[in-house]
Amino acid sequence: NAGVTQTPKFQVLKTGQSMTLQCAQDMNHEYMSWYRQDPGMGLRLIHYSVGAGITDQGEVPNGYNVSRSTTEDFPLRLLSAAPSQTSVYFCACRPRAGRGSLDGYTFGSGTRLTVV
């Protein structure tokens, strides 16, 4: 089982360029999310999706777009890259569950993005 696959693993962009970070999961999980990790700040939620066709903003959504056309894929788009978006990006997914139940989050291995 591949779990959660993120591509690319590394990327360098120039300011103003656009790109898409890919996230694919093969576990048929409904919930997918994108986080960014910056030194001393833990991970912060960018966008999330509770199922195909449904997305919503997280804590730090500005400068990013997402879409969820299939259960498997949840791409993150940078519209016009800025140096402040230099970070490590993680995709995570989990199955839908009822209130109070155990939820296992599975994380991808991350994409390290540098914007110069």
Place this chain on the structure above:
Amino acid sequence: AQSVTQLDSHVSVSEGTPVLLRCNYSSSYSPSLFWYVQHPNKGLQLLLKYTSAATLVKGINGFEAEFKKSETSFHLTKPSAHMSDAAEYFCVVTADTGRRALTFGSGTRLQVQP
């Protein structure tokens, strides 16, 4: 609203000595709490989780954590550190609401000295 505070950004221990990584949380709802570990240049791996069952939770690799509601704490412990435990550890809270997004602490980097 929910938040997590990891009280130490760095902890250094000698191999074979106990490990204590401290975490305090706040949540408006009944929280679920997790500890994740991240080894250098790797993704995050779940160590253990608390979801309102037993307050003492046992995880992988000999780690355990105790949920103390009166102290709003969820400290991570291990009786004897191993060199392979050197990594960054994140305390995470999620609320029992529809969105169930994760809120991360800022992380504690554990160093294990030989």
